[in-house]
Amino acid sequence: MRKSLLLFVFVSILVLVAGPYMPYWVLMIGVAVVSFFIEAGKMPTFISAGLSFGLTWLALTVYISIRTNSVLPKRMAELMGLDNDNLLFLGTGILGFLIGGFGGLVGTMVKKLLDRKY
Amino acid sequence: MRYLGFILVFLITMGLGISLSMQFGTIPPIGKLLDPNHGFWQNSYSEDMDFEDELDLNNLSKPVKVIYDENLIPHVFAENDKDLYKVQGFITAKHRLWQMEFQTMAAAGRISEIVGPIAIELDRMTRRKGLAFAAENSLQFIQKEHPDTYELLEAYADGVNQYIESLSAGELPIEYKILDYKPEMWSAYKSLLLLKYMADMLVGDRDLEYTNLRNQIGQEMLDKLYPDFPEENDPVIEAERIWDFVPLEIKKPVDKRYPDEDVFVNTLPQPVEGIGSNNWAVSGSKTKSGNPILANDPHLSLNLPSLWYVMQLSTPAQSVKGATLPGALGIISGFNENIAWGVTNATRDTRDWYAIQFKDERREEYLYDEVWVKSTFRVEEIKVKGQSSFLDTVVYTHHGPVVYDKNFRSDRKDVNFSLKWTAHLESNEQKTFLLLNKGKNHGDYIEALNHYTSPAQNFVFASKDGDIAMKVQGRFPLKWEGQGKFLMDGKNPDFEWQGFIPNEHNPSTLNPVRGFVSSANQHPVDPSYPYYTFDHSFEHYRNRRLNDRLKEMNQITSKDMMALQFDNFHLHASEALPVMLGLLDSTDLTQMDEFGTKYLNQLKKWNFNAFPNQEEPTLFQVWWENLYQGIWSKLKTDGIPIVLPNKYQTTKLLLNEPENEIFNNPETPERETARSLLRSSFYEMVEKIKEIEKAEKDYTWANYKKTSILHLVPNFRSFSHTNVYTGGGAGILNATSERHGASWRMIVEMGKGGSAFGIYPGGQSGNPGSKYYDNLIKKWANGEYVDVSIKSEENFSNPLFCTLFKN
Numbered sequence: 001m002r003k004s005l006l007l008f009v010f011v012s013i014l015v016l017v018a019g020p021y022m023p024y025w026v027l028m029i030g031v032a033v034v035s036f037f038i039e040a041g042k043m044p045t046f047i048s049a050g051l052s053f054g055l056t057w058l059a060l061t062v063y064i065s066i067r068t069n070s071v072l073p074k075r076m077a078e079l080m081g082l083d084n085d086n087l088l089f090l091g092t093g094i095l096g097f098l099i100g101g102f103g104g105l106v107g108t109m110v111k112k113l114l115d116r117k118y
Numbered sequence: 119m120r121y122l123g124f125i126l127v128f129l130i131t132m133g134l135g136i137s138l139s140m141q142f143g144t145i146p147p148i149g150k151l152l153d154p155n156h157g158f159w160q161n162s163y164s165e166d167m168d169f170e171d172e173l174d175l176n177n178l179s180k181p182v183k184v185i186y187d188e189n190l191i192p193h194v195f196a197e198n199d200k201d202l203y204k205v206q207g208f209i210t211a212k213h214r215l216w217q218m219e220f221q222t223m224a225a226a227g228r229i230s231e232i233v234g235p236i237a238i239e240l241d242r243m244t245r246r247k248g249l250a251f252a253a254e255n256s257l258q259f260i261q262k263e264h265p266d267t268y269e270l271l272e273a274y275a276d277g278v279n280q281y282i283e284s285l286s287a288g289e290l291p292i293e294y295k296i297l298d299y300k301p302e303m304w305s306a307y308k309s310l311l312l313l314k315y316m317a318d319m320l321v322g323d324r325d326l327e328y329t330n331l332r333n334q335i336g337q338e339m340l341d342k343l344y345p346d347f348p349e350e351n352d353p354v355i356e357a358e359r360i361w362d363f364v365p366l367e368i369k370k371p372v373d374k375r376y377p378d379e380d381v382f383v384n385t386l387p388q389p390v391e392g393i394g395s396n397n398w399a400v401s402g403s404k405t406k407s408g409n410p411i412l413a414n415d416p417h418l419s420l421n422l423p424s425l426w427y428v429m430q431l432s433t434p435a436q437s438v439k440g441a442t443l444p445g446a447l448g449i450i451s452g453f454n455e456n457i458a459w460g461v462t463n464a465t466r467d468t469r470d471w472y473a474i475q476f477k478d479e480r481r482e483e484y485l486y487d488e489v490w491v492k493s494t495f496r497v498e499e500i501k502v503k504g505q506s507s508f509l510d511t512v513v514y515t516h517h518g519p520v521v522y523d524k525n526f527r528s529d530r531k532d533v534n535f536s537l538k539w540t541a542h543l544e545s546n547e548q549k550t551f552l553l554l555n556k557g558k559n560h561g562d563y564i565e566a567l568n569h570y571t572s573p574a575q576n577f578v579f580a581s582k583d584g585d586i587a588m589k590v591q592g593r594f595p596l597k598w599e600g601q602g603k604f605l606m607d608g609k610n611p612d613f614e615w616q617g618f619i620p621n622e623h624n625p626s627t628l629n630p631v632r633g634f635v636s637s638a639n640q641h642p643v644d645p646s647y648p649y650y651t652f653d654h655s656f657e658h659y660r661n662r663r664l665n666d667r668l669k670e671m672n673q674i675t676s677k678d679m680m681a682l683q684f685d686n687f688h689l690h691a692s693e694a695l696p697v698m699l700g701l702l703d704s705t706d707l708t709q710m711d712e713f714g715t716k717y718l719n720q721l722k723k724w725n726f727n728a729f730p731n732q733e734e735p736t737l738f739q740v741w742w743e744n745l746y747q748g749i750w751s752k753l754k755t756d757g758i759p760i761v762l763p764n765k766y767q768t769t770k771l772l773l774n775e776p777e778n779e780i781f782n783n784p785e786t787p788e789r790e791t792a793r794s795l796l797r798s799s800f801y802e803m804v805e806k807i808k809e810i811e812k813a814e815k816d817y818t819w820a821n822y823k824k825t826s827i828l829h830l831v832p833n834f835r836s837f838s839h840t841n842v843y844t845g846g847g848a849g850i851l852n853a854t855s856e857r858h859g860a861s862w863r864m865i866v867e868m869g870k871g872g873s874a875f876g877i878y879p880g881g882q883s884g885n886p887g888s889k890y891y892d893n894l895i896k897k898w899a900n901g902e903y904v905d906v907s908i909k910s911e912e913n914f915s916n917p918l919f920c921t922l923f924k925n
Contacts, residue, residue, distance in 0.1 A: 065159075072161055105131070
């Protein structure tokens with residue numbers, strides 16, 4: 001549990017600090033590296049890294065939206081054939097969850113494979 | 119087993135990472151797009167939330183200050199021209215990069231690179247018309263003959279490129295993110311392409327359609343239905359003008375024979391009717407303040423991001439302000455402390471077609487003046503997104519590119535039509551605008567116009583000195599009467615243009631007695647003008663309404679001029695409807711139901727205005743369209759393009775000869791007359807309006823015409839504004855129809871402390887996430903303006919923000 005929490009905090013910091021400077025797939029590798037060292041177990045890593053990544057992305061979109069008060073999410077939702085722009089926020093969060101979750105999962109699995117060898 | 123699990127998870131993860139960054143068909147790369155740090159979310163910031171107090175810009179000689187007003191209009195204060203245009207390039211790119219690049223891609227026939235095979239046909243057409251060829255010609259000419267212009271074009275390109283290089287992934291305009299491509303470097307060539315894009319937008323011809331018509335109805339009927347001059351000619355240059363020059367001689371070939379076969383090609387799309395513009399200037403003798411007032415409103419396709427971008431460009435030498443075209447240097451329609459100018463399209467047939475006879479299928483030689491002449495080939499490689507390139511070989515004769523042939527828009531092997539067009543000539547239109555920006559008086563204005571070739575424009579002028587002027591400027595071919603109205607014989611030298619009308623002979627006027635100058639795309643001159651000035655699309659209504667109003671107006675203020683730009687009087691209806699109602703009344707109307715009676719009474723009481731809440735304009739429009747189709751659709755045959763008589767001649771025919779045999783359709787057993795067609799079209803109108811009334815409960819003009827301002831990518835509906843509530847229509851001074859209208863309205867009062875007002879349907883920002891993307895639309899639709907008077911760096915009240923550019 002402690003490790004999951006730690007992972008959550010680290011992934012979140014990673015996304016917030018490194019996010020603006022690198023594309024999401026580099027972050028994915030970053031999450032794998034963090035998970036590699038924290039070793040929280042497969043399921044806990046998937047959930048924790050996923051939730052952290054996803055919630056941070058969701059928080060960012062909400063922050064941008066409140067700060068700018070822009071109609072863009074609405075316009076983009078309509079362009080992508082969605083009835084409700086809330087789905088775009090949700091979609092970004094879910095996407096973040098998948099990116100973070102799988103990134104983390106790969107990290108712990110690599111660690112487990114290496115551990116077994118020694 | 120563990121390995122298997124790992125490999126599975128690893129593959130899923132890789133797959134996720136990769137697939138989210140790829141484009142599938144028309145679905146954009148979803149991961150890149152939704153990433154809050156780089157995707158579309160980052161385009162939510164309006165410019166005033168995300169600006170720099172200072173920016174580094176290489177190769178500046180002195181610092182340049184840019185101050186934005188509350189509408190995000192930049193005011194650039196530079197020490198010299200090079201710095202000025204460099205910063206213009208940077209700022210324009212900052213707000214309009216995607217648009218300026220997209221428009222030049224369109225002009226170069228490169229849209230397939232962005233959207234895929236769907237645009238191949240469009241790109242082929244653009245390339246066959248030779249727009250890129252034309253821009254290359256102009257570039258070479260400017261490099262060689264006008265190094266001063268070239269230096270400034272390069273400075274502008276440098277500004278644009280420094281912006282592109284500074285762009286972060288998050289700042290990339292949203293259209294690049296959705297369509298998944300990246301901006302390429304800007305160049306002087308691209309600025310020239312943009313000017314060719316304008317030429318293409320504004321110039322058309324109907325030579326092939328006329329060729330078919332002449333074969334179909336004969337020369338005599340053609341002359342009757344399509345006269346060179348209308349009964350009520352109210353030309354750009356006042357009819358009283360005496361031509362004070364000796365015209366060049368034009369040799370008319372004695373027994374010219376036009377090729378007279380029918381032309382079976384799918385002709386090119388033409389500039390839509392309704393593209394046009396108004397401009398005028400009134401002298402101090404007619405204004406309240408005693409200063410001249412100038413007005414301009416170019417009518418173009420209504421698009422977002424808007425075609426225009428407003429700027430003030432200042433150096434210690436002068437301050438100039440007005441509408442720029444993103445991609446071109448300087449101000450296009452605007453004013454400085456000394457002069458103001460504006461443009462309307464001076465339509466004239468400057469595109470001609472020549473039928474070419476090749477020696478054989480290889481098309482390496484063609485017959486001209488009884489000898490075989492070598493042709494040249496230009497292989498156009500059209501890159502296509504997601505596919506291999508499409509290669510199109512275009513054959514060039516000395517006339518120009520062979521647009522229509524067995525490979526393009528024709529099924530027949532022997533079709534080879536070469537296009538000759540003034541836009542292909544070497545020219546430096548950019549210089550005209552650079553000089554106008556610095557102009558101080560009428561002499562400077564005339565000198566600036568001498569560099570202008572295409573697309574021909576009516577340049578209106580007013581100065582602080584009190585002068586008003588108008589000049590029809592372009593490079594116009596010297597033609598014998600009737601030349602180039604039809605497809606010409608490419609092997610006969612008699613059909614060649616015999617040179618060009620000298621600039622000094624182009625129609626112009628300075629301070630005419632009537633106290634105003636004006637243009638609205640009508641005939642340039644009275645028949646006394648010694649050169650042939652044919653075009654298919656001259657305006658017959660806005661010009662007369664405009665001149666009638668200007669004649670009777672006195673003590674004019676800027677407010678009056680605004681009202682005139684927004685004038686909704688439907689002159690065509692006021693002339694046609696009484697005739698239509700008169701003829702209809704004399705027919706048997708016993709079958710009319712209550713709806714028909716209601717509509718008829720509405721029309722009888724109509725004040726001929728086209729305000730958005732009125733219903734009569736809809737009734738008239740639908741009735742007119744049905745009547746027009748009823749009269750002329752019989753001329754149409756599948757596969758043979760023709761052009762139908764305009765509404766002015768149709769109205770004249772109804773008025774003067776309602777019994778003429780032309781109203782009869784020989785293919786029906788009964789004999790049609792104007793009366794019977796009026797009655798049947800009236801009933802058709804009643805049925806249609808009834809349907810609209812039932813379905814939408816509303817047949818007001820605004821709801822019927824549905825004025826829409828669409829994003830340049832038509833699929834991006836949610837970036838567009840549809841059903842804008844506004845009046846006007848085609849042929850009305852407020853020429854706002856469904857997709858076209860005043861793309862920029864400007865009023866300038868000259869004199870000390872002169873003032874200026876402007877508005878356009880859009881906003882300064884090209885970013886659909888910005889509040890400045892469309893903030894001017896509502897004001898535009900209501901006929902309101904924003905103050906665009908020249909501002910000084912020292913007394914700038916309420917700046918939105920400032921940026922200092924330093925080396």
